[in-house]
Amino acid sequence: MRKFPKPxxxxxxxxxxxxxxxxxxxxxxxxxxGSNSHQATMQFAPEALPLPCYGFEDALDAVKAGQAGAAxxxxxxxxxxxxxxxxxxxxxxxxxxxxxxxxRITHALMALGEGPFEAAYSHPQALGQSREFLxxxxxxxxxxxxxxxxxxxxxxxxxxxxxxxxxxxxxxLYGLRIVESAVEDAHDNTTRFVLLAREPRDPASxxxxxxxxxxxxxxxxxxxxxxxxxxxxxxxxxxxTKLESYQxxxxxxxxxxxxxxxxxxxDPRVDxxxxxxxxxxxxxxxLGSYAQARKRG
Numbered sequence: 001m002r003k004f005p006k007p008x009x010x011x012x013x014x015x016x017x018x019x020x021x022x023x024x025x026x027x028x029x030x031x032x033x034g035s036n037s038h039q040a041t042m043q044f045a046p047e048a049l050p051l052p053c054y055g056f057e058d059a060l061d062a063v064k065a066g067q068a069g070a071a072x073x074x075x076x077x078x079x080x081x082x083x084x085x086x087x088x089x090x091x092x093x094x095x096x097x098x099x100x101x102x103x104r105i106t107h108a109l110m111a112l113g114e115g116p117f118e119a120a121y122s123h124p125q126a127l128g129q130s131r132e133f134l135x136x137x138x139x140x141x142x143x144x145x146x147x148x149x150x151x152x153x154x155x156x157x158x159x160x161x162x163x164x165x166x167x168x169x170x171x172x173l174y175g176l177r178i179v180e181s182a183v184e185d186a187h188d189n190t191t192r193f194v195l196l197a198r199e200p201r202d203p204a205s206x207x208x209x210x211x212x213x214x215x216x217x218x219x220x221x222x223x224x225x226x227x228x229x230x231x232x233x234x235x236x237x238x239x240x241t242k243l244e245s246y247q248x249x250x251x252x253x254x255x256x257x258x259x260x261x262x263x264x265x266x267d268p269r270v271d272x273x274x275x276x277x278x279x280x281x282x283x284x285x286x287l288g289s290y291a292q293a294r295k296r297g
Contacts, residue, residue: 002054002055002058003054004032004052004054004149004152005032005149005152005153005155005156006152006156007152007155007156007174007175008032008033008052008148008149008152008173008174011032011033011052011173012032012033012052015033015049015050015051015052016051016052018049019049019050019051019067019068020067022049023066023067023068023069024069025047025048025049025069026048026049026050026051026062026067026068026069027041027044027045027048027049027050027051027068027069027070027071027072027195028051028053028058028059028060028062028063028067028068028070028071028072029041029050029051029052029053029059029071029072029073030053030054030055030056030057030058030059030073030145030146031052031053031055031123031145031146031147031148031149032052032146032148032149032151032152032170033050033052033148033173034147034148034151034166034167034169034170034172034173034174035052035146035147035148035149035166035167035170036074036103036105036126036147036167036191037059037072037073037074037146037193038050038052038148039103039167039169040072040074040101040103040191040193041072043101043103044072044099044101044193044195051067051068054145054149055145055146056073056074056083056085056086056089057085057089059071059072059073060073060089060093060095060196063093063095063196063197063198064093064094064095064198069197070098070195070196070197071095071195071196071197072101072193072194072195073086073089073090073193073194073195073196074086074125074191074192074193075090075192075193075194076191076192077105077125077129077189077190077191077192078186078188078189078190078191079128079129079184079185079186079189080125080128080129082244083125084124084125087216087244087246087258088246088248090194090196090287091216091285091287093196095196095197095198096196096197096198096199096200096201096287096288097194097195097196097200097214097287097288097289097290098195098196098197098200098201098288098290099194099195099290099291099293100192100193100194100195100212100290100291100292100293100294101192101193101194101195101293102190102191102192102193102293102294103190103191103193104188104189104190105126105129105184105189105190105191106167106168106181106182106184106189107122107126107129107130107147107165107166107167107182107183107184108165108166108167108168108171108178108179108180108181108182108183109133109163109164109165109178109179109180109183110151110154110163110164110165110166110168110170110171110176110177110178110179111154111160111162111163111164111176111177111179112154112155112158112159112160112162112176112177113160113161114160114177114179115163115179116137116161117137117139117161117162117163117179118139118140118161118162119139119140119141119142119161119162119163120134120139120140120141120142120162120163120164120165121142121143121144121150121153121154121162121163121164121165122141122142122143122144122147122150122164122165122166123143123144123145123146123147123150124143125191126147126165126166127141127142127143127165129184129185129186129189130165130183130184130185131185132185133183133184133185139163144164147164147165147166147167147170148166148167148169148170148173148174150164150165150166151164151166151170151171151173151174151176152170152173152174154174154176155174155175155176163179164176165183168181194214194290195290196288200286200288200289201288201289201290203264203265203266203289204266206264206289206290206291207266209291209292210262210291210292210295211262211263211264211289211290211291211292212241212260212261212262212263212264212289212290212291212292213260213261213263213264213265213270213286213288213289214258214259214260214286214287214288214289215258215259215261215274215284215285215286215287216256216257216258216259216284216285216287217229217256217257217259217277217281217283217284217285218255218256218257218281218282218283219255219257219280219281219282220280220281220282225280225281226255226257228280229257229277229280229281230243232272232273232274232276232277232280233261233273233277235273235276236269236270236272236273236276237269238261238262238263238269238270238273239261239262239263239296239297240259240260240261241260241261241262241296241297242258242259242260243257243258243259244257244258244259245257245258246258261273262292262296264289265286265289274286
């Protein structure tokens, strides 16, 4: 069932009403109030009207439907890697990346009781980021749609043997006690978020700024296809900061790649690299150019 637990409903309704009154100021995010995506939204744009959506796909759909001006979506974590399904959702959404935001992530173990706990609910990313903590305490990780939603669910269940891993803010919102703070396994646990909108940024608006460009490409199913594709950036002096592969469909005949490069169209080096890339690929699709929120390297 794609609905929020009862303890979250009143807050969700209030936030949705405010966003509905001024969609242009609204930023959609996946999760209940108090989630990491909610906090990232307010860090990035304190003046925005946050619009809680059940999941990431719902947040993207809200932008496409004109219910929000943009969506804040987590794309990768320093400890647990890329966020599941995002590489499929972004290209299919038809939206463009217009900004990025980095946020330090900290989780707390929260519950109605004091323990011991049989299970802890949270988003799979948060569970993976706190894997060693849970193993050491024999707590079974249980997947939930989002971190704050998991906290609301535990509050709704009223079972003292259940806990949630969520941002500390969620404990305050849903009446849970924080049993242990900072339970993530790495002290520098950081998530990169991207802001998506219906229209891309004009690369010319990034002149003078350190820019990033994100795109996907599908190599031809021929020997050395990826080698030739990557050579386009090497020979043009364009720095590629991220490259990830994924399959779409069951043919396994061609691999798609998600990539970030420094620079934007309009830069002769970037233009030349992308033109050469198209020659070696079945398809190339730009997902957006935007200013760097953090220097690479």
